[in-house]
Amino acid sequence: MSKTLLVTGASRGIGLETATRFAMAEGDVDTVVMFARDSEDFTTAVAELKKSVPAGTTIIARTVDVGDLEALKTAAAEVLEEVGQIHLLVNNAGYTNPVPIQQVDQEDFERTMRVNLYAPFTLVQSLLNNGNTFDLIVNIASTAGINGRSGWLSYSASKAAVINMSQVMREELAIYGTRGGGLAPGRTATALRKVLAPDEDPSTIMQPQHVAEVIETLSSPMGRFIDSENIVVRL
Ligand SMILES: NC(=O)c1ccc[n+]([C@@H]2O[C@H](COP(=O)([O-])OP(=O)(O)OC[C@H]3O[C@@H](n4cnc5c(N)ncnc54)[C@H](OP(=O)(O)O)[C@@H]3O)[C@@H](O)[C@H]2O)c1
Structure with a gap:
């Protein structure tokens, strides 16, 4: 059966790796919807992917700031109309601005919560309200949401909330046959990690394709046997 995957934050890092992995695989997914803000990186990534996907696989790219919740609702409704059903959803877009507690700015805290949680x-x-049912929802949290990290107050708090929200979704949506929940990566070599740990050597930590591979496993028949409220993925 043909399935559709929607990935947010698909311009680079874990999101782009996830979109690429599903698009290139010869599995059930034949439509990959990618959300990110307008950027040269996103345009280039989408163009490259479109060139390399197998025949019969469709890439749909939408530019949207997920922190603009009204714009996000519009993009979601439009894309649903176009594809009919979103079977797999990977909520991956994330934002962080690590600062000491004294410097946490209210507006920036709210932006963090909007992008990462709302x-x-x-x-x-x-x-759901447009009639969609999901096979799988994966909300990308973080190990920083399990244990708060010094200097990362707003990010850690937003990710802790993602973990809890994912548990609620998992319980409440099980009646529709929806699986999934939170997935908490540890240190992964991406642009966001550079913001959190500028001096770290990226070759010493987990790579985005490792996280993408775990997401792909969750969506596979084998994924049914992985029963955890919050899957930790780390090196
Ligand atoms: N890297 C790590 O060590 C690590 C560890 C744990 C969890 N995570 C989580 O993994 C997820 C992916 O991050 P990453 O590490 O792959 O970082 P990344 O390479 O910097 O990618 C972040 C993605 O989020 C998108 N994004 C950010 N703000 C957005 C907005 N307002 N609207 C739409 N898209 C937005 C970015 O797209 P544009 O900027 O192009 O719009 C980009 O595609 C995040 O939720 C992050 O918190 C990462």
Whole structure:
């Protein structure tokens, strides 16, 4: 059966690796919808992917700021209309601005919560309210949401909330046959990690394709046997 995957934050890092992995695999997924903000990186990544996917696989790219919740709802409704059903959803877009507690700015805290927490919620809610049922929802949290990290107050708090929200989704949506929940990566070599740990050598930590591979496993028949409320993926 043909399935559709929607990935947010698909311009680079874990999101782009996930979109690429599903698009290139010869599995059930034949439509990959990619959300990110407008950028040269995104345009280039989408163009490259479109050139290399197998025949019969469709890439749909939408530019949207997931922190603009009204724009996100509109993009979700439009894309659902176009594809008919979103079977797999990977809520991956993330934002961080690590600063000491004294310097946490209220507006920036709210932006962190909008992008990391309210956006995944809004996407799930608006798709449900438009009649969509999901096979799998993966909300990308972080190990920083399990244990708070010094200097990362707003990011850690947003990810802790993602873990809890994912547990609720997992329980409440099980009646529709929806699997999944939170997935918490540890240190992964991406642009966001560079913001959190500028001096770290990226070759010493996990790579985005490792996280993408675990997401792919979750969506496979084998994924049914992985029963955890929050899957930790780390080196
Ligand atoms: N890297 C790590 O060590 C690590 C560890 C644990 C969890 N995570 C989580 O993994 C997820 C992916 O991050 P990454 O590490 O792969 O970082 P990344 O390479 O910097 O990618 C972040 C993605 O999020 C998108 N994004 C950010 N703000 C957005 C917005 N307002 N609207 C739409 N898209 C937005 C970016 O797209 P544009 O900027 O192009 O719009 C980009 O595609 C995040 O949720 C992050 O918190 C990462």
